[in-house]
Amino acid sequence: MATPGAPSEVAGKIIFSDSEIALRVDELGAAITADYSGRDLVLVTILKGGIFFLADLSRRIDLPLTTDFMAVSSYFGGSPGNVRITKDLDDSIQGRDVLIVEDIIDTGLTLNYVIKNLRSRGPASLEICTLLDKDVRRIVELPIAYRGFTVADRFLIGYGLDLRGRYRNLPFLAELHEVALL
Ligand code: 5GP
Numbered sequence: 001m002a003t004p005g006a007p008s009e010v011a012g013k014i015i016f017s018d019s020e021i022a023l024r025v026d027e028l029g030a031a032i033t034a035d036y037s038g039r040d041l042v043l044v045t046i047l048k049g050g051i052f053f054l055a056d057l058s059r060r061i062d063l064p065l066t067t068d069f070m071a072v073s074s075y076f077g078g079s080p081g082n083v084r085i086t087k088d089l090d091d092s093i094q095g096r097d098v099l100i101v102e103d104i105i106d107t108g109l110t111l112n113y114v115i116k117n118l119r120s121r122g123p124a125s126l127e128i129c130t131l132l133d134k135d136v137r138r139i140v141e142l143p144i145a146y147r148g149f150t151v152a153d154r155f156l157i158g159y160g161l162d163l164r165g166r167y168r169n170l171p172f173l174a175e176l177h178e179v180a181l182l
Contacts, residue, residue, distance in 0.1 A: 012177035029060025047071040049103040052160035083113035104132040108140040
């Protein structure tokens with residue numbers, strides 16, 4: 001197998017620069033700070049892509065929040081929307097104000113499963129914050145309370161989004177460079 005290219009070689013057109021992302025994350029953090037003041041906020045992120053956004057967003061929220069993590073495997077057994085929890089939350093969310101922090105929502109099938117599962121645990125509230133909304137591809141409608149950017153139907157890498165496990169560490173969001181498509 002060919003050696004994977006360096007991130008700087010694989011990234012093509014930059015869709016959102018690191019400073020554009022930082023500005024939007026600031027705005028989202030301010031909105032969440034205002035909305036969740038006096039409440040018992042827990043940020044729940046789905047591994048692995050969401051941790052980059054979570055790390056930046058949580059530092060822009062001026063509240064005594066906690067964080068927790070889930071991992072899911074999608075598409076096992078072949079049919080989309082067929083989701084299995086491979087790592088569950090560490091703590092109970094009963095009676096707490098849960099905000100799911102996602103990198104990107106595409107079809108919505110994965111998150112639809114996660115939401116149903118979390119709702120059954122009796123949180124005080126359950127909302128979604130996604131950095132990217134690929135809304136043209138949506139199959140299941142989801143109530144998105146906070147949205148960073150709406151994006152077109154293009155495959156993106158960076159800022160948590162991967163290509164076969166790599167390139168999450170690009171500081172910006174980019175399309176693939178043509179050579180990476182070969
Ligand atoms: P869905 O909403 O279709 O259930 O799945 C969302 C997941 O698909 C995301 O968490 C991400 O892993 C993956 N995904 C969707 N669009 C993209 C994209 O443009 N780039 C990358 N790297 N992953 C994507």
